[in-house]
Amino acid sequence: MEHTATSGMADRGFRAAMRHLPTAVAVLTVRTGAGPVGMTAGTVGSVSMDPELLSVCLRRDSRLTGAIADSGGFVVNLLQEHQTAIAQWFASAERFGVRDEFRGIGWHPAPNGGHPVLTDVACVFECRMEAQVPNGDHLLAIGGVTACRVSPTARPLLSYLGRFHRISGPADDPPVRGAPGPGAAHAGPSFS
C-alpha cells in the first residue's frame, strides 16, 4: 500500500487514497429565490431501492446545503463525457462572480419543483430532500427520488485521480451474475 493514514491524517493518506476511487460526475441543481444554483458533485450514491433513495455528500458550508434545506429538493444531473467544461464551471469559484451562473448552459425547470434539468445529460434524478445528516466536515443529503430519466446511449463522465475520464467499455465477459443489465425490469414511481 502506497499511503497509510491514521485518524487526523486526512491530508497525508486518506485524501490521496480517495482519489483512487473512480466516481460518476454530477451537477446538483436547486431553484432558489435568488435564481438557480448548481455545484459539481462526485459523491452521488445509491441508498435504497424501496423506497428509491440516493445520497450525496456536501461540504457543510456549501451553498447547496442551505439551498436544498430551504427548497426541500434538488436535481442530480449525471454528466456525459463531453461535458467536462460544465463540471469545471460548477466546481469553480468564478461562477460566484456572475449574475446568472447558468448563463450559456442549456436547462429547463424540472416538472416537480422547478429545479434545473441540464440539457443532454446522461441521467436525471429529481429528488425531494428526505434528510440531511451531518458527518464530520460534510453533510450527507438523502434524496427521495420522485422521477428519473435515463438517456440510454449516453456515456457518463468519470472522475479519477484528479482528472476527468471516460468509460472505455466492459471488462467482464460474460456479464457479472446478479448485476442489473441494461434491459433489467425495475419497479418504481413515474420512471421512464
Ligand SMILES: Cc1cc2nc3c(=O)[nH]c(=O)nc-3n(C[C@H](O)[C@H](O)[C@H](O)COP(=O)(O)O)c2cc1C
Ligand atoms: C469532480 C468533482 C467532484 C466534486 N464533488 C464534490 C462533492 O461530492 N461534494 C462537495 O461538497 N464538493 C464537491 N466538489 C467541489 C465543489 O464542486 C466545489 O467546491 C463547489 O464550488 C461548491 O459549490 P458551492 O460552494 O456553491 O456549494 C467536487 C468538485 C469536482 C471537480
